[in-house]
Amino acid sequence: SAVISQKPSRDICQRGTSLTIQCQVDSQVTMMFWYRQQPGQSLTLIATANQGSEATYESGFVIDKFPISRPNLTFSTLTVSNMSPEDSSIYLCSVHGTGEAFFGQGTRLTVV
Amino acid sequence: AQKVTQAQTEISVVEKEDVTLDCVYETRDTTYYLFWYKQPPSGELVFLIRRNSFDEQNEISGRYSWNFQKSTSSFNFTITASQVVDSAVYFCALSEVEGTNAGKSTFGDGTTLTVKP
Numbered sequence: 001s002a003v004i005s006q007k008p009s010r011d012i013c014q015r016g017t018s019l020t021i022q023c024q025v026d027s028q029v030t031m032m033f034w035y036r037q038q039p040g041q042s043l044t045l046i047a048t049a050n051q052g053s054e055a056t057y058e059s060g061f062v063i064d065k066f067p068i069s070r071p072n073l074t075f076s077t078l079t080v081s082n083m084s085p086e087d088s089s090i091y092l093c094s095v096h097g098t099g100e101a102f103f104g105q106g107t108r109l110t111v112v
Numbered sequence: 113a114q115k116v117t118q119a120q121t122e123i124s125v126v127e128k129e130d131v132t133l134d135c136v137y138e139t140r141d142t143t144y145y146l147f148w149y150k151q152p153p154s155g156e157l158v159f160l161i162r163r164n165s166f167d168e169q170n171e172i173s174g175r176y177s178w179n180f181q182k183s184t185s186s187f188n189f190t191i192t193a194s195q196v197v198d199s200a201v202y203f204c205a206l207s208e209v210e211g212t213n214a215g216k217s218t219f220g221d222g223t224t225l226t227v228k229p
Contacts, residue, residue, distance in 0.1 A: 024192075031215050033215060033216065033217070042220060042222050043203070044219075045218075048215075094217065095215070096207070096215025101205070102159075103146075103149075103157045103208050108155055
Protein backbone atom coordinates (compact mmCIF):
# COMPACT_ATOMS: atom_id res chain seq x y z
CA SER A 1 0.00 0.00 0.00
CA ALA A 2 0.97 3.63 -0.26
CA VAL A 3 0.29 6.51 2.08
CA ILE A 4 -0.09 9.89 0.43
CA SER A 5 0.12 13.18 2.26
CA GLN A 6 -1.29 16.17 0.47
CA LYS A 7 -0.92 19.78 1.52
CA PRO A 8 -2.75 22.05 2.03
CA SER A 9 -6.00 20.27 2.79
CA ARG A 10 -7.94 23.38 1.91
CA ASP A 11 -7.38 26.99 0.98
CA ILE A 12 -9.25 30.10 0.02
CA CYS A 13 -7.39 32.18 -2.54
CA GLN A 14 -7.84 35.46 -4.32
CA ARG A 15 -8.38 35.42 -8.03
CA GLY A 16 -5.27 36.09 -10.05
CA THR A 17 -2.98 34.41 -7.53
CA SER A 18 -1.37 30.98 -7.67
CA LEU A 19 -1.44 28.04 -5.29
CA THR A 20 1.01 25.17 -5.13
CA ILE A 21 -0.24 21.83 -3.85
CA GLN A 22 2.23 19.31 -2.50
CA CYS A 23 1.97 15.54 -2.65
CA GLN A 24 4.29 13.29 -0.66
CA VAL A 25 4.26 9.50 -0.96
CA ASP A 26 5.78 7.14 1.58
CA SER A 27 7.35 4.96 -1.09
CA GLN A 28 9.04 5.46 -4.43
CA VAL A 29 6.71 5.46 -7.39
CA THR A 30 7.36 5.96 -11.06
CA MET A 31 4.21 7.85 -11.95
CA MET A 32 2.04 10.22 -10.00
CA PHE A 33 -1.29 11.49 -11.21
CA TRP A 34 -3.14 14.72 -10.58
CA TYR A 35 -6.93 14.88 -10.73
CA ARG A 36 -9.45 17.67 -10.46
CA GLN A 37 -12.96 17.34 -9.14
CA GLN A 38 -15.12 20.35 -9.82
CA PRO A 39 -18.17 20.88 -7.58
CA GLY A 40 -20.75 18.17 -8.14
CA GLN A 41 -18.63 16.54 -10.82
CA SER A 42 -16.54 13.44 -11.19
CA LEU A 43 -12.77 13.24 -11.12
CA THR A 44 -10.88 14.26 -14.23
CA LEU A 45 -7.24 13.51 -14.85
CA ILE A 46 -5.15 16.64 -15.28
CA ALA A 47 -1.74 15.16 -15.94
CA THR A 48 0.70 12.37 -15.29
CA ALA A 49 3.93 13.33 -13.57
CA ASN A 50 7.00 11.22 -14.26
CA GLN A 51 10.25 11.73 -12.46
CA GLY A 52 12.94 13.13 -14.72
CA SER A 53 10.68 14.20 -17.53
CA GLU A 54 7.98 16.73 -18.25
CA ALA A 55 4.48 15.96 -17.19
CA THR A 56 2.01 14.66 -19.72
CA TYR A 57 -1.19 16.68 -19.82
CA GLU A 58 -4.65 15.51 -20.75
CA SER A 59 -6.78 17.27 -23.29
CA GLY A 60 -8.02 20.57 -21.96
CA PHE A 61 -5.18 21.09 -19.50
CA VAL A 62 -2.01 23.04 -20.24
CA ILE A 63 1.32 23.43 -18.52
CA ASP A 64 1.06 27.21 -18.23
CA LYS A 65 -2.08 26.88 -16.14
CA PHE A 66 -1.11 23.75 -14.18
CA PRO A 67 2.68 23.51 -13.96
CA ILE A 68 3.85 20.32 -12.30
CA SER A 69 7.13 19.44 -10.70
CA ARG A 70 8.46 15.96 -9.95
CA PRO A 71 11.89 16.37 -8.37
CA ASN A 72 12.13 12.81 -7.03
CA LEU A 73 10.27 9.51 -6.82
CA THR A 74 8.30 10.40 -3.70
CA PHE A 75 7.21 13.98 -4.25
CA SER A 76 5.30 16.13 -6.70
CA THR A 77 3.69 19.55 -6.80
CA LEU A 78 0.83 20.95 -8.82
CA THR A 79 0.46 24.71 -9.18
CA VAL A 80 -2.85 26.27 -10.10
CA SER A 81 -1.84 29.52 -11.76
CA ASN A 82 -3.66 32.80 -12.23
CA MET A 83 -6.68 31.41 -10.49
CA SER A 84 -10.28 32.26 -11.26
CA PRO A 85 -13.46 31.14 -9.48
CA GLU A 86 -13.80 28.38 -12.09
CA ASP A 87 -10.71 26.76 -10.58
CA SER A 88 -12.56 26.13 -7.34
CA SER A 89 -12.33 22.36 -7.04
CA ILE A 90 -10.88 19.49 -5.10
CA TYR A 91 -7.46 18.55 -6.41
CA LEU A 92 -6.17 15.06 -5.71
CA CYS A 93 -2.90 13.33 -6.32
CA SER A 94 -2.76 9.61 -6.90
CA VAL A 95 -0.24 6.85 -7.31
CA HIS A 96 -0.59 3.41 -8.76
CA GLY A 97 0.38 0.40 -6.71
CA THR A 98 0.00 -3.28 -7.36
CA GLY A 99 -3.59 -3.52 -8.44
CA GLU A 100 -4.76 -0.41 -6.71
CA ALA A 101 -4.83 3.32 -7.11
CA PHE A 102 -4.12 5.32 -3.96
CA PHE A 103 -5.36 8.86 -3.45
CA GLY A 104 -4.33 11.69 -1.24
CA GLN A 105 -6.87 13.36 1.00
CA GLY A 106 -7.39 16.10 -1.54
CA THR A 107 -7.00 19.86 -1.52
CA ARG A 108 -10.25 21.76 -1.44
CA LEU A 109 -9.60 25.05 -3.22
CA THR A 110 -11.98 27.99 -3.20
CA VAL A 111 -11.18 31.00 -5.36
CA VAL A 112 -12.88 34.25 -4.46
CA ALA B 113 -10.71 4.99 -24.84
CA GLN B 114 -11.95 3.94 -21.47
CA LYS B 115 -15.41 4.85 -20.31
CA VAL B 116 -17.32 4.26 -17.10
CA THR B 117 -21.05 4.84 -16.90
CA GLN B 118 -23.05 5.16 -13.72
CA ALA B 119 -26.57 5.57 -14.99
CA GLN B 120 -28.04 6.46 -11.62
CA THR B 121 -27.31 10.06 -10.75
CA GLU B 122 -29.17 10.04 -7.45
CA ILE B 123 -30.78 7.33 -5.35
CA SER B 124 -32.82 7.84 -2.23
CA VAL B 125 -33.80 4.99 0.06
CA VAL B 126 -35.13 4.56 3.54
CA GLU B 127 -32.88 3.07 6.16
CA LYS B 128 -32.68 -0.74 6.14
CA GLU B 129 -33.58 -0.98 2.48
CA ASP B 130 -31.19 -2.72 0.12
CA VAL B 131 -29.80 -0.63 -2.71
CA THR B 132 -27.79 -1.48 -5.82
CA LEU B 133 -25.55 0.98 -7.62
CA ASP B 134 -24.93 0.18 -11.25
CA CYS B 135 -21.65 0.52 -13.12
CA VAL B 136 -20.99 -0.30 -16.75
CA TYR B 137 -17.60 0.12 -18.34
CA GLU B 138 -15.96 0.12 -21.75
CA THR B 139 -12.38 -0.78 -22.48
CA ARG B 140 -10.31 -2.46 -25.18
CA ASP B 141 -7.78 -3.72 -22.67
CA THR B 142 -7.85 -7.34 -21.61
CA THR B 143 -6.24 -6.53 -18.28
CA TYR B 144 -7.64 -3.78 -16.09
CA TYR B 145 -8.81 -3.01 -12.60
CA LEU B 146 -12.21 -1.88 -11.43
CA PHE B 147 -12.80 0.09 -8.26
CA TRP B 148 -15.53 1.50 -6.13
CA TYR B 149 -14.90 4.58 -4.00
CA LYS B 150 -17.03 6.36 -1.47
CA GLN B 151 -16.86 10.11 -1.09
CA PRO B 152 -18.61 11.39 2.02
CA PRO B 153 -19.43 15.09 2.42
CA SER B 154 -15.96 15.66 3.86
CA GLY B 155 -14.61 15.14 0.34
CA GLU B 156 -12.06 12.44 1.00
CA LEU B 157 -12.05 9.54 -1.42
CA VAL B 158 -12.45 6.26 0.45
CA PHE B 159 -11.39 3.05 -1.29
CA LEU B 160 -14.00 0.28 -1.04
CA ILE B 161 -12.96 -2.49 -3.39
CA ARG B 162 -10.72 -3.45 -6.28
CA ARG B 163 -11.32 -6.17 -8.84
CA ASN B 164 -8.99 -7.26 -11.60
CA SER B 165 -10.34 -8.29 -14.95
CA PHE B 166 -9.50 -11.94 -14.46
CA ASP B 167 -11.31 -12.33 -11.19
CA GLU B 168 -15.06 -12.53 -11.66
CA GLN B 169 -15.69 -13.93 -8.24
CA ASN B 170 -18.27 -11.89 -6.40
CA GLU B 171 -17.27 -10.47 -3.08
CA ILE B 172 -19.07 -9.71 0.13
CA SER B 173 -17.74 -7.50 2.88
CA GLY B 174 -20.19 -6.99 5.68
CA ARG B 175 -23.20 -5.18 4.26
CA TYR B 176 -21.40 -4.53 0.98
CA SER B 177 -21.33 -6.87 -1.98
CA TRP B 178 -20.10 -6.57 -5.52
CA ASN B 179 -21.19 -8.38 -8.66
CA PHE B 180 -18.65 -8.37 -11.49
CA GLN B 181 -19.88 -9.71 -14.83
CA LYS B 182 -17.38 -9.45 -17.60
CA SER B 183 -19.90 -10.65 -20.19
CA THR B 184 -21.98 -7.52 -19.64
CA SER B 185 -19.08 -5.25 -18.63
CA SER B 186 -20.77 -4.48 -15.37
CA PHE B 187 -19.51 -4.09 -11.83
CA ASN B 188 -22.49 -3.44 -9.60
CA PHE B 189 -22.39 -2.58 -5.91
CA THR B 190 -25.09 -3.55 -3.42
CA ILE B 191 -25.54 -2.23 0.08
CA THR B 192 -27.70 -4.44 2.23
CA ALA B 193 -29.74 -2.97 5.08
CA SER B 194 -28.61 0.56 4.29
CA GLN B 195 -27.80 3.02 7.05
CA VAL B 196 -27.79 6.80 7.22
CA VAL B 197 -23.99 6.73 7.36
CA ASP B 198 -23.97 5.19 3.89
CA SER B 199 -25.14 8.51 2.47
CA ALA B 200 -22.38 9.66 0.13
CA VAL B 201 -21.35 9.90 -3.48
CA TYR B 202 -20.12 6.59 -4.85
CA PHE B 203 -17.75 6.41 -7.78
CA CYS B 204 -16.97 3.47 -9.99
CA ALA B 205 -13.60 3.64 -11.73
CA LEU B 206 -11.51 1.69 -14.19
CA SER B 207 -7.73 1.67 -14.13
CA GLU B 208 -5.42 0.72 -16.93
CA VAL B 209 -2.69 -1.72 -16.09
CA GLU B 210 -0.35 -1.85 -19.01
CA GLY B 211 1.41 0.43 -21.40
CA THR B 212 1.89 4.15 -21.24
CA ASN B 213 -1.47 4.65 -19.55
CA ALA B 214 -0.80 2.25 -16.68
CA GLY B 215 -2.19 3.66 -13.46
CA LYS B 216 -4.57 6.14 -15.05
CA SER B 217 -8.06 5.93 -13.66
CA THR B 218 -11.27 6.78 -15.47
CA PHE B 219 -14.17 7.61 -13.21
CA GLY B 220 -17.89 7.42 -13.66
CA ASP B 221 -19.96 10.49 -12.91
CA GLY B 222 -20.87 9.17 -9.50
CA THR B 223 -24.12 8.18 -7.81
CA THR B 224 -25.35 10.24 -4.90
CA LEU B 225 -26.94 7.95 -2.36
CA THR B 226 -29.18 9.40 0.31
CA VAL B 227 -30.36 7.12 3.07
CA LYS B 228 -33.21 8.57 5.07
CA PRO B 229 -33.91 7.54 8.65
